Amino acid sequence: MNIQTLKTSLDIIEIAHQLGIQTDKNDKAHCPFHEDKNPSLQFSRSKQIATCFSSKCGAGTMDVVNLVQKKTGWSLNETLKWLQEQSGLVQQTDYPRITEAAALKETISEAERIEILSDLYQLFERAFIGSSKARAYAESRNLNHRILSVGYNAGTFHHSTNLFTNRAAKLKQYEALGLLKKTNAGYGVFGKGCLVFGLSNARGQITGFYYRSIEQQNNTSTNTKTGQHYYLKNRQGLYPGYPAPQTKSLILCESIIDTVTLMQSLEKQEHRSLLANYGTEGSKEQIDAILKLDHLEELILFFDGDDAGRNGAEKIAETIQNRRPDISIKIVNTPNGEDVSSLIEGHEKQIVSDLIQSAKPYNKQTQQATEPVFFLSSAQPSVEGNNSKNGANEKRAPEKKKIDAIPTLPTLETSNPNHIVYRTDATQYVIKGGLRMDLDSMKVSLVIEKIREPENPNHYQPKSRNKLDLYEDRQLIKICREAGEKLDVSPNRLETDLSRMTDLLDRYRQSQIQSKQHKKTIDQSLSSAERAEYMKFGKQPDLLKRINSLIGKAGIVGEENNRLFLFCVAVSHKMHRPLHAVVQGGSGSGKSYLIAKVSELVPQQKVKRYTRLSEKSFYNFGEYELCQHLIIIEDYDGMNEEVEYAFRELQSSGTLRSAVSGKDMESATIQTRDKIVRGPIASMVATTKAEIYHDNATRVFFIGIDESLQQTAKIIDYKNAKASGAIQTDAETKAKHYLQGYVQTLKAYKVNNPYLKEIKLPVPADQLRRLHELLAAFCNQITLLHQHQRTKIDSHTIKAEKADMQLAIELLFDSIVLKVDELDGRLRLFFERLKEYVLARGKQYLFIQREIRQHFKISKTQMQRYIIELEELEYISYKGYGRHGAKKYSIIYWDDNAALRAKIKEQLGVRLKDL
Numbered sequence: 001m002n003i004q005t006l007k008t009s010l011d012i013i014e015i016a017h018q019l020g021i022q023t024d025k026n027d028k029a030h031c032p033f034h035e036d037k038n039p040s041l042q043f044s045r046s047k048q049i050a051t052c053f054s055s056k057c058g059a060g061t062m063d064v065v066n067l068v069q070k071k072t073g074w075s076l077n078e079t080l081k082w083l084q085e086q087s088g089l090v091q092q093t094d095y096p097r098i099t100e101a102a103a104l105k106e107t108i109s110e111a112e113r114i115e116i117l118s119d120l121y122q123l124f125e126r127a128f129i130g131s132s133k134a135r136a137y138a139e140s141r142n143l144n145h146r147i148l149s150v151g152y153n154a155g156t157f158h159h160s161t162n163l164f165t166n167r168a169a170k171l172k173q174y175e176a177l178g179l180l181k182k183t184n185a186g187y188g189v190f191g192k193g194c195l196v197f198g199l200s201n202a203r204g205q206i207t208g209f210y211y212r213s214i215e216q217q218n219n220t221s222t223n224t225k226t227g228q229h230y231y232l233k234n235r236q237g238l239y240p241g242y243p244a245p246q247t248k249s250l251i252l253c254e255s256i257i258d259t260v261t262l263m264q265s266l267e268k269q270e271h272r273s274l275l276a277n278y279g280t281e282g283s284k285e286q287i288d289a290i291l292k293l294d295h296l297e298e299l300i301l302f303f304d305g306d307d308a309g310r311n312g313a314e315k316i317a318e319t320i321q322n323r324r325p326d327i328s329i330k331i332v333n334t335p336n337g338e339d340v341s342s343l344i345e346g347h348e349k350q351i352v353s354d355l356i357q358s359a360k361p362y363n364k365q366t367q368q369a370t371e372p373v374f375f376l377s378s379a380q381p382s383v384e385g386n387n388s389k390n391g392a393n394e395k396r397a398p399e400k401k402k403i404d405a406i407p408t409l410p411t412l413e414t415s416n417p418n419h420i421v422y423r424t425d426a427t428q429y430v431i432k433g434g435l436r437m438d439l440d441s442m443k444v445s446l447v448i449e450k451i452r453e454p455e456n457p458n459h460y461q462p463k464s465r466n467k468l469d470l471y472e473d474r475q476l477i478k479i480c481r482e483a484g485e486k487l488d489v490s491p492n493r494l495e496t497d498l499s500r501m502t503d504l505l506d507r508y509r510q511s512q513i514q515s516k517q518h519k520k521t522i523d524q525s526l527s528s529a530e531r532a533e534y535m536k537f538g539k540q541p542d543l544l545k546r547i548n549s550l551i552g553k554a555g556i557v558g559e560e561n562n563r564l565f566l567f568c569v570a571v572s573h574k575m576h577r578p579l580h581a582v583v584q585g586g587s588g589s590g591k592s593y594l595i596a597k598v599s600e601l602v603p604q605q606k607v608k609r610y611t612r613l614s615e616k617s618f619y620n621f622g623e624y625e626l627c628q629h630l631i632i633i634e635d636y637d638g639m640n641e642e643v644e645y646a647f648r649e650l651q652s653s654g655t656l657r658s659a660v661s662g663k664d665m666e667s668a669t670i671q672t673r674d675k676i677v678r679g680p681i682a683s684m685v686a687t688t689k690a691e692i693y694h695d696n697a698t699r700v701f702f703i704g705i706d707e708s709l710q711q712t713a714k715i716i717d718y719k720n721a722k723a724s725g726a727i728q729t730d731a732e733t734k735a736k737h738y739l740q741g742y743v744q745t746l747k748a749y750k751v752n753n754p755y756l757k758e759i760k761l762p763v764p765a766d767q768l769r770r771l772h773e774l775l776a777a778f779c780n781q782i783t784l785l786h787q788h789q790r791t792k793i794d795s796h797t798i799k800a801e802k803a804d805m806q807l808a809i810e811l812l813f814d815s816i817v818l819k820v821d822e823l824d825g826r827l828r829l830f831f832e833r834l835k836e837y838v839l840a841r842g843k844q845y846l847f848i849q850r851e852i853r854q855h856f857k858i859s860k861t862q863m864q865r866y867i868i869e870l871e872e873l874e875y876i877s878y879k880g881y882g883r884h885g886a887k888k889y890s891i892i893y894w895d896d897n898a899a900l901r902a903k904i905k906e907q908l909g910v911r912l913k914d915l
Contacts, residue, residue, distance in 0.1 A: 003065070006083055012048045012064045015086065019071045020279065022308050025410070026423070026451075032071060033059040108176055114205045116173060117198075117232075121206050124151025124196045132730060134195060137214040139737075141257065142344060144264055144527050153211065155192035178233035191230055197256055199237030202289075207237040210256050229255075231278070238289060243273035247293050251356070252277050252286075254303040254312070258340035262302065264527065265344055265352055271295075277303075282316055291324055298328045300359050305334035307411060317362040330359035335511060336414045412504045420508075422501040426451055427489060429501055435509050442470040442505060448483050448494070462486055470502045526744055534742045538788030544807055547742075547785075553735035556597050558714040562703050565811045566598040567739075568781050569684055569701070573606055573630040575748045575784055577777045578682035580651050582636065584826040585705030586862050590715070591686040592634040594705065599632050599684065601739045606630055613639060618646035619658050621677045626650070629681055636687035647683070651699050654679035688826075701774060701815045704825020708833070745788070751780040752793055753800040759809075774815075779808040817901055822873060828897065830856075830866050831875060838891055846879055846888040 028039035031052045040054040052059040134152035174180040180187040191211035199208035211230040248271040253259040259276040303309035413421040420431040430447040448464040464483035484491035548564045572579040585591040609632040656677040783800040790798045853863040
């Protein structure tokens with residue numbers, strides 16, 4: 001048998017599926033040889049070729065042999081041998097001799113394979129623990145390696161073979177198993193730079209590997225790149241293993257990563273197992289394992305929310321139902337564009353359980369007819385490196401003829417919500433810019449064009465571009481008539497297509513609305529081990545000092561009191577009475593940077609950052625979109641009066657209520673209805689303003705940024721240490737994640753504080769009421785931070801201790817002083833520095849603005865603001881002109897701020913002792 005005979009015995013599309021290249025109903029696929037957003041690889045069954053029409057790709061036109069060689073990187077000999085096995089034909093002598101490694105494969109027993117792979121997997125597990133890069137990737141994919149068995153292939157395992165008595169033989173075994181490939185420079189390691197998961201047989205022994213690439217660049221020596229996945233050749237075994245014989249409910253996921261993620265997210269249940277499907281097609285070994293489960297009552301297919309996932313789930317459901325009609329089969333309705341991993345990352349943890357609970361029963365009678373699904377071998381060799389055929393003894397079943405198959409109706413392609421495609425056999429409809437969520441209309445920007453012929457891809461096809469409402473029949477009929485004339489297509493055909501497309505768009509829009517309603521971002525779930533670790537941390541003595549130390553390790557230099565105070569404010573977003581802080585400082589002083597860095601220490605799902613807000617911004621949020629969130633406003637100075645008012649109402653009452661006009665869906669009349677945005681919120685804002693509107697100021701804590709030279713030196717020293725490598729970025733990230741994890745363990749208890757009534761604040765009477773409320777809320781927050789070591793009165797209430805009052809007042813001390821002080825925090829810092837400068841030269845020293853500006857390195861504008869404010873408050877006085885007409889000033893009021901601070905501290909200290 002010659003090569004041409006071999007080609008004619010194969011179907012290039014079936015081989016493409018074996019290689020992991022999924023085609024659509026028009027026999028198009030995403031080209032694997034370049035970055036391909038839209039399918040550009042066109043298959044022709046009649047000609048048995050595949051052609052990539054993208055100008056970015058050099059693949060060109062390929063027959064089945066070329067396709068396999070380019071996709072796998074195999075030699076011609078290996079390619080022909082594998083294709084021969086797929087065809088089921090007997091090998092003839094006109095093929096080249098097989099390689100030594102391929103011949104050695106036949107001499108490796110199953111027991112030897114298990115022993116070699118089991119030993120290697122233990123080595124990979126140890127390599128994972130020692131690789132920060134592998135652990136970081138696992139954490140980025142929400143893989144908890146503390147409870148998960150996972151390895152890492154650093155690509156050095158074959159160098160340790162000098163420990164064996166027969167190194168050469170061991171290397172040949174590795175080569176035969178597909179772990180190594182001989183190159184001119186030595187050996188290429190298959191799956192280098194990948195996470196490794198073990199595939200197990202029915203006895204729980206490792207018989208194969210699954211690799212997940214974590215490299216950031218293409219690796220030409222190993223044919224791997226980021227995000228790709230691979231299987232060791234002659235793939236055997238299942239992940240996470242064969243389901244237990246007593247399994248009654250089985251969840252089948254599309255990939256190993258999805259299975260791992262789901263394993264960590266679902267609570268364990270007796271008689272329920274999970275199984276990875278290795279893509280949408282599956283394998284014979286997986287199907288056989290499912291069919292052998294005598295006690296299986298329910299099979300749930302949890303595949304990706306795309307066309308390939310939905311079609312693959314239906315094919316497998318049909319296969320199982322045909323052979324085991326006693327099993328109840330359900331298919332999870334995964335939202336469009338989502339998979340298990342993205343659902344866990346961007347939604348509530350409960351969403352996967354809800355989707356599983358609401359999975360739709362599969363009934364073959366109600367499904368559209370699809371082509372039969374064939375499981376030709378125990379594995380797909382598409383991405384298996386230098387491997388031979390998987391399951392070499394299996395022969396390809398003869399292709400079955402389609403008998404009266406009902407044609408599959410076109411579906412929407414919604415992977416890009418701003419470029420929705422509906423394609424029939426002759427015409428393509430593209431909706432640009434997505435769909436509006438208004439249910440009383442369907443206004444779209446629509447492009448209509450005829451499908452280009454594969455034989456003449458460069459031929460220009462006219463397009464009809466329109467803006468229309470698909471709910472308007474008259475408008476639709478007119479568009480169809482005009483487009484039909486332009487494109488030479490029957491208007492009736494266009495009208496039928498658009499009618500079907502509108503029905504699909506209706507369902508798609510409804511699913512999007514439901515998905516948004518269900519998508520409530522919450523803190524990422526913690527494992528029981530992690531929760532126990534964080535709670536143990538929360539029970540340690542000097543908790544605030546330990547937290548402050550972690551804040552410093554997270555990259556916030558200096559500002560020890562301010563950063564801990566702001567952390568308490570940030571954490572309060574979870575509580576019943578959130579806190580609010582305003583950080584004051586000059587331009588470029590780092591105030592925005594400070595609040596931004598502190599906000600990174602709490603779970604990011606509950607943080608909203610803004611640099612600008614329009615007048616109606618707060619009113620246009622969803623009802624619960626801001627509830628229990630931390631709001632960061634980086635520039636308070638840019639907020640106008642309307643925004644300030646809305647912000648103030650959210651801070652104080654926790655609710656915004658406005659009356660808006662809209663159409664009543666029943667009466668079709670314009671009516672006024674309530675628009676509600678609910679809090680409560682916590683907030684941190686930065687400002688250069690010396691004064692803030694009084695009603696706003698009484699609701700917040702004020703903090704003055706440290707603009708001293710000592711603080712500047714700390715920041716520069718830290719940046720230098722980081723640049724030199726003395727401080728690692730990984731250490732910052734680790735500290736940040738640790739604090740986020742601890743915050744997740746905190747709950748919103750009520751606080752019983754019997755000590756608060758004993759505290760009398762030394763502030764003016766007009767500010768006493770609001771400041772006392774702020775003190776009470778902050779004391780409660782300190783108690784809540786210590787909740788793992790405080791007494792619980794009942795399931796909703798914990799009791800404050802005297803230490804909480806002491807810690808709260810220590811942190812609040814600067815804010816209390818600012819309430820008493822006539823100068824705001826920013827101006828006070830400047831005046832204290834000015835007094836030091838003048839006092840060093842004598843109390844009667846006259847200074848000019850330029851010398852102070854240059855000494856303190858502040859801008860001319862900022863200096864003028866300070867001088868004007870201090871002059872108005874009669875702290876300094878103008879004393880005439882000096883040289884070159886420069887104005888001279890002197891300090892006329894030497895207030896003793898240190899004495900004031902000491903007096904307030906003494907008064908509060910006496911009160912605390914009396915508690």
